[in-house]
Amino acid sequence: MLADIKRFGRGMWYLTRSYWSSEEKLQAWGLLAVIVGLSLGYVYLQVLYNEWFNHYYSALQEYDWNGIVAAFKEFCILATLNIIVVVYLTYLQQMLEIKWRCWLTERYVGRWLADKAYYRMQLTDKGTDNPDQRISEDLHLFTNMSINLSLGLFRAVVTLISFVAILWQLSGVMTIPLGQQRFTIYGSMVWVAVGYSIVGTWLTHKIGKPLVKLNFEQQRYEADFRFSLVRLRENSESIALFGGEKEEQRAFMNRFQKVLGNFWEIMRRQKQLTWFTAGFGQASIFIRIMLALPRYFAKEIQLGGLMQIATAFDNVREAFSFFVDAYSQLAQWRSVVDRLTGFDKSMADTSQAADREKIERVSSPSRVLATAGLNIKLPDGRPLLEQLNLELAAGDSLLVAGPSGSGKSTLLRTLAGIWPYAAGRVAVPPDYKALFLPQKPYLPLGTLREALLYPKFTNVSAQEIREVMNLCKLDKLAGMIDKTEDWSHVLSLGEQQRIAFARVLLTKPNWLFLDEATSALDEPTERYLYSLLTERLPDITIVSVGHRNTLTSYHKKKLTLDGTGKWSLLN
Numbered sequence: 001m002l003a004d005i006k007r008f009g010r011g012m013w014y015l016t017r018s019y020w021s022s023e024e025k026l027q028a029w030g031l032l033a034v035i036v037g038l039s040l041g042y043v044y045l046q047v048l049y050n051e052w053f054n055h056y057y058s059a060l061q062e063y064d065w066n067g068i069v070a071a072f073k074e075f076c077i078l079a080t081l082n083i084i085v086v087v088y089l090t091y092l093q094q095m096l097e098i099k100w101r102c103w104l105t106e107r108y109v110g111r112w113l114a115d116k117a118y119y120r121m122q123l124t125d126k127g128t129d130n131p132d133q134r135i136s137e138d139l140h141l142f143t144n145m146s147i148n149l150s151l152g153l154f155r156a157v158v159t160l161i162s163f164v165a166i167l168w169q170l171s172g173v174m175t176i177p178l179g180q181q182r183f184t185i186y187g188s189m190v191w192v193a194v195g196y197s198i199v200g201t202w203l204t205h206k207i208g209k210p211l212v213k214l215n216f217e218q219q220r221y222e223a224d225f226r227f228s229l230v231r232l233r234e235n236s237e238s239i240a241l242f243g244g245e246k247e248e249q250r251a252f253m254n255r256f257q258k259v260l261g262n263f264w265e266i267m268r269r270q271k272q273l274t275w276f277t278a279g280f281g282q283a284s285i286f287i288r289i290m291l292a293l294p295r296y297f298a299k300e301i302q303l304g305g306l307m308q309i310a311t312a313f314d315n316v317r318e319a320f321s322f323f324v325d326a327y328s329q330l331a332q333w334r335s336v337v338d339r340l341t342g343f344d345k346s347m348a349d350t351s352q353a354a355d356r357e358k359i360e361r362v363s364s365p366s367r368v369l370a371t372a373g374l375n376i377k378l379p380d381g382r383p384l385l386e387q388l389n390l391e392l393a394a395g396d397s398l399l400v401a402g403p404s405g406s407g408k409s410t411l412l413r414t415l416a417g418i419w420p421y422a423a424g425r426v427a428v429p430p431d432y433k434a435l436f437l438p439q440k441p442y443l444p445l446g447t448l449r450e451a452l453l454y455p456k457f458t459n460v461s462a463q464e465i466r467e468v469m470n471l472c473k474l475d476k477l478a479g480m481i482d483k484t485e486d487w488s489h490v491l492s493l494g495e496q497q498r499i500a501f502a503r504v505l506l507t508k509p510n511w512l513f514l515d516e517a518t519s520a521l522d523e524p525t526e527r528y529l530y531s532l533l534t535e536r537l538p539d540i541t542i543v544s545v546g547h548r549n550t551l552t553s554y555h556k557k558k559l560t561l562d563g564t565g566k567w568s569l570l571n
């Protein structure tokens with residue numbers, strides 16, 4: 001338990017410190033100071049309201065018309081101030097939350113993308129699941145809960161102190177005769193109000209405790225259910241071709257049953273809790289009056305004093321109920337902090353691993369790409385390729401062949417610098433401008449023009465884009481370059497591969513790595529596109545991975561891998 005609290009404290013400190021000591025610190029602290037000021041103002045207004053009840057009801061009791069008019073005037077001022085304070089308190093609190101979230105999101109997204117951590121993490125770190133959820137949901141929850149809970153706690157404590165003091169004053173001194181003795185009790189109403197609130201909140205907590213876990217589970221079941229629906233959308237074609245609708249429906253309903261079962265549990269618990277809270281709320285209306293009646297009948301206080309006691313009692317009770325509500329959120333807050341610190345640690349580890357990368361990348365003195373003693377392994381340590389010594393001069397072309405799973409793509413990943421399980425030396429030419437084409441090109445959501453120029457949206461004229469598209473046999477699409485679509489779903493794989501070739505002609509790299517980038521094309525188109533490359537980019541060096549025999553004729557060299565570490569080179 002203590003270790004948990006310590007870990008939570010450390011996590012909180014780590015996540016909070018960065019923003020509050022950042023370049024935005026002045027703004028953040030300034031905003032916080034205004035919010036704290038408004039919170040104090042809000043509590044002070046509640047105290048004034050409480051006194052107002054006294055003035056108003058005392059005037060009513062006395063049939064004092066002038067007193068009532070004065071109370072109305074006072075009420076108008078208090079109500080106006082209250083509205084202004086409540087509006088700005090909410091608005092500024094949300095402003096602080098969004099600024100903090102924005103700062104954290106920028107930082108997390110930046111770190112996730114730096115050193116290709118997003119790719120490496122899925123290879124090296126199995127512990128951090130759903131980084132997308134960490135960034136979108138957890139950062140939102142973290143800032144929201146940190147601000148609401150800490151400022152809420154501050155307000156509740158100040159309210160409690162203020163109204164306990166008021167109740168103490170209004171309680172006067174109570175003397176109870178017991179036989180010969182007389183007992184004097186100070187602040188009697190405080191003890192009753194605090195006792196009543198503690199018992200009530202404790203019972204609420206006892207009855208409502210299982211709801212914390214149940215609500216947490218509900219979120220998880222809902223997320224699982226949603227995820228299965230999203231997967232159907234993503235794999236709609238395969239499922240339609242398999243005719244897998246019945247199986248999918250069964251799987252959906254299985255997941256939905258969990259949502260349903262848990263929700264029934266929540267309803268049952270909620271019902272018990274509502275029995276209690278509704279009863280407790282009604283009882284308190286009665287008790288708060290009963291509490292003050294002895295002094296009222298003893299004519300020690302007036303009707304105004306009676307009403308003032310009643311509202312002070314409500315304020316004390318509300319302040320206590322905040323602790324219970326907050327308590328139920330603590331578990332969620334703690335798990336958010338845990339998840340974020342875990343994610344942070346995993347990003348830090350990944351970037352440290354990138355720093356001590358075992359591949360030595362140097363600049364080659366001539367226009368040659370050379371590997372020396374290159375060893376590539378699988379994540380479990382099995383060798384894929386051992387002691388690869390390869391030299392490729394600018395203008396060369398190399399075909400990488402070998403059985404499926406022998407490590408061809410992994411060799412390309414290593415040359416691109418994204419495979420972490422590799423060691424050795426890679427020398428790259430000084431004017432090295434490489435482009436890697438995978439089998440299924442990535443097409444970002446947006447226009448075709450953006451997809452064609454991804455990731456560097458350089459200024460290329462529409463005319464040039466259309467020309468290149470015509471060259472790549474994409475004339476049908478040349479008129480739609482500014483149309484926004486989910487192109488990866490609309491275009492056939494062959495069309496997507498031709499888009500990738502158009503991308504090559506537009507970005508003009510001098511080293512091109514193709515990983516089965518023509519697998520979906522017919523052989524004549526494949527031949528045409530290879531000849532187009534050498535015709536339009538005569539300086540280009542091509543490294544291709546592929547199974548087709550036809551590819552051999554477009555390359556001068558052939559590297560064959562056997563998947564156990566051995567390789568052979570044919571010139």
Ligand SMILES: Nc1ncnc2c1ncn2[C@@H]1O[C@H](COP(=O)(O)OP(=O)(O)OP(=O)(O)O)[C@@H](O)[C@H]1O
Nearest residue numbers: 123378379384402403404405406407408409410411
């Ligand atoms: N992220 C990963 N985690 C674990 N193993 C992996 C990972 N990526 C690839 N591998 C394994 O590495 C081996 C080589 O994969 P690679 O994709 O390089 O083969 P390939 O020769 O290109 O295969 P193919 O011809 O089928 O495309 C395979 O056994 C594969 O299962």
